[in-house]
Amino acid sequence: MDKPYHHGNLKNALLEAGIALINNEGESNFSLRKVAALCGVSHAAPYSHFQNKEDLLKEMQAYVTAQFMQTLEDTVRTSSYPDDSELLIQIGKSYVLFFLHHPQYFSFLFSQPCMALDLSMNGDVECDFPPFRLFRDVAQRVLKNMGLPATKINDAIISMWALVHGLSSIVTMKYVHYDQNWETKIEDFIRNNHG
Amino acid sequence: MDKPYHHGNLKNALLEAGIALINNEGESNFSLRKVAALCGVSHAAPYSHFQNKEDLLKEMQAYVTAQFMQTLEDTVRTSSYPDDSELLIQIGKSYVLFFLHHPQYFSFLFSQPCMALDLSMNGDVECDFPPFRLFRDVAQRVLKNMGLPATKINDAIISMWALVHGLSSIVTMKYVHYDQNWETKIEDFIRNNHG
DNA sequence: CTATAATCTTTACAGTGTCAAGATAAAAGA
DNA sequence: TCTTTTATCTTGACACTGTAAAGATTATAG
Numbered sequence: 001m002d003k004p005y006h007h008g009n010l011k012n013a014l015l016e017a018g019i020a021l022i023n024n025e026g027e028s029n030f031s032l033r034k035v036a037a038l039c040g041v042s043h044a045a046p047y048s049h050f051q052n053k054e055d056l057l058k059e060m061q062a063y064v065t066a067q068f069m070q071t072l073e074d075t076v077r078t079s080s081y082p083d084d085s086e087l088l089i090q091i092g093k094s095y096v097l098f099f100l101h102h103p104q105y106f107s108f109l110f111s112q113p114c115m116a117l118d119l120s121m122n123g124d125v126e127c128d129f130p131p132f133r134l135f136r137d138v139a140q141r142v143l144k145n146m147g148l149p150a151t152k153i154n155d156a157i158i159s160m161w162a163l164v165h166g167l168s169s170i171v172t173m174k175y176v177h178y179d180q181n182w183e184t185k186i187e188d189f190i191r192n193n194h195g
Numbered sequence: 196m197d198k199p200y201h202h203g204n205l206k207n208a209l210l211e212a213g214i215a216l217i218n219n220e221g222e223s224n225f226s227l228r229k230v231a232a233l234c235g236v237s238h239a240a241p242y243s244h245f246q247n248k249e250d251l252l253k254e255m256q257a258y259v260t261a262q263f264m265q266t267l268e269d270t271v272r273t274s275s276y277p278d279d280s281e282l283l284i285q286i287g288k289s290y291v292l293f294f295l296h297h298p299q300y301f302s303f304l305f306s307q308p309c310m311a312l313d314l315s316m317n318g319d320v321e322c323d324f325p326p327f328r329l330f331r332d333v334a335q336r337v338l339k340n341m342g343l344p345a346t347k348i349n350d351a352i353i354s355m356w357a358l359v360h361g362l363s364s365i366v367t368m369k370y371v372h373y374d375q376n377w378e379t380k381i382e383d384f385i386r387n388n389h390g
Numbered sequence: 391c392t393a394t395a396a397t398c399t400t401t402a403c404a405g406t407g408t409c410a411a412g413a414t415a416a417a418a419g420a
Numbered sequence: 421t422c423t424t425t426t427a428t429c430t431t432g433a434c435a436c437t438g439t440a441a442a443g444a445t446t447a448t449a450g
Contacts, residue, residue, distance in 0.1 A: 004415085006414080006415060006416075006427085006428055006429070007428080007429080010428080010429085031405080031406065031407085032406080032407065032408090033405080033406070033407085041429070041430090042429065042430050042431075043406095043407090043430090043431095044408080044409085044429080044430070044431080044432095045428080045429055045430075047408075047409085047429095048427075048428050048429065049428090052407075052408075053406095053407065053408090107306070110364070110368060111302070113368065113369065113370075114370075115370050116369065116370060116371075116372065117370065117371050117372070118371075118372045118373070119371055119372065119373045119380070120372065120373055120374040120375065152383075152387060155380075155383045155384055155387045156387045158362075158365070158371060158384055159358065159362075159384045159385070159387050161361075161365075162357075162358055162361035162362040162364075162365055162384065163354065163357055163358045163361055164361070165361040165364060165365060166356075166357035166358055166359070166360040166361020166362070166364065167353075167354075167357045167361070169305070169357075169360060169361065169364055170353070170356075170357055170360060173305060173308070174308065174311065175308075175309075175310050175311060175312065176311075176312050176313075176314055176353060177311065177312070177313045177314065177315065178313070178314045178315055179315040180315065185314070185350075188347075188350045189350055189353055189354045189357065190354070192347060192350045192351045192354050199446085201396085201397055201398070201445080201446060201447070202397080202398080205397080205398085226436085226437065226438085227437080227438065227439090228436080228437070228438080236398070236399090237398065237399050237400075238399095238437095238438090239398080239399070239400080239401095239439080239440085240397080240398050240399075242398095242439075242440085243396075243397050243398065244397090247438075247439075248437095248438065248439090
């Protein structure tokens with residue numbers, strides 16, 4: 001039962017232990033040395049696999065982003081709504097629910113820069129963050145179908161995304177409590193956005 | 196030119212130096228010892244005025260919240276729109292612009308708990324966070340005036356607030372760039388929220 | 391004028407990220 | 421198979437962090 005000198009799969013172990021630590025204690029209580037200890041390894045061992053703490057966090061971020069993206073894609077795949085408009089609402093709902101179920105993920109994922117889009121140019125708004133791309137693609141179809149002028153489509157996409165993003169923030173920060181069915185309540189929020 | 200042993204106004208100096216530090220370096224680079232050094236005082240001096248780091252941050256949060264509230268109240272006072280509907284949009288605009296002008300304030304203000312409201316009960320949604328109260332009061336008048344059923348008013352308030360809150364988050368995290376007039380663009384976002 | 395209390399300094403300790411030097415073992419080359 | 425190289429991990433060190441205890445200084449009250 002002697003522990004071997006080489007861990008064998010340390011990089012993945014560190015990533016998963018790090019994510020577990022974020023889930024359990026939040027980002028403010030996260031530390032490299034704790035992650036190393038969780039893997040039964042010395043405090044400097046992570047430096048064989050990651051340049052520094054920020055580098056580990058960045059790879060963890062990519063890991064969680066992939067999970068998040070998977071959730072959104074599942075929603076698209078399993079849903080069979082006649083119109084994209086309803087699908088968009090379900091995507092928004094999944095977006096918020098993902099963070100409701102993993103409260104620590106929201107501030108973790110969005111505390112470091114993860115995307116950048118530019119509204120200065122005309123044309124479709126480009127972005128390298130897959131979850132936003134998925135949301136954008138469906139929203140674009142919906143808005144075009146509604147007959148919204150092309151010049152307003154980008155703005156409307158941002159607005160709709162800001163709503164679900166803001167809801168996620170509000171909910172995960174526990175600014176609003178609710179002791180009944182969150183899932184339907186979130187759907188209400190998304191449908192009820194009267195301006 | 197001898198520095199006196201007693202600072203004289205250290206508590207306020209610490210608060211303001213702390214806020215300046217947040218503005219210049221962000222919350223991640225904030226430290227008690229830096230704040231003390233900025234005031235030309237030993238690293239343990241803050242403990243005569245604050246229980247610990249978190250306590251100082253909490254008082255700084257209150258300080259910034261008061262500034263934020265002042266901005267929103269100025270908007271209400273100086274605006275002379277015929278209907279509350281337009282006022283609500285201007286409040287939302289001020290909300291986002293405040294954080295656009297002080298990018299570090301958003302994550303600082305909302306990284307620690309600052310409010311809690313409960314949607315479980317019927318009746319007007321109560322909250323102890325003054326900026327939200329101001330927003331809620333105007334939103335409530337607008338929605339009642341629109342003839343929205345009482346049961347949907349609370350949900351709609353949360354949705355509208357989530358929009359401006361989400362926009363603030365997106366903008367301050369620099370997720371969306373824009374090289375022209377941000378003020379009018381933000382107004383577009385708020386008006387364009389098609390659901 | 392003295393005693394008390396408030397304010398600030400010094401010292402100390404545990405925890406943090408990071409680096410350099412060394413130990414161990416796996417992989418590659420002979 | 422034996423040696424060399426390389427990847428991986430440990431140890432020790434350093435500066436920085438928050439926080440507590442003990443002492444110094446000065447304002448305030450009696």
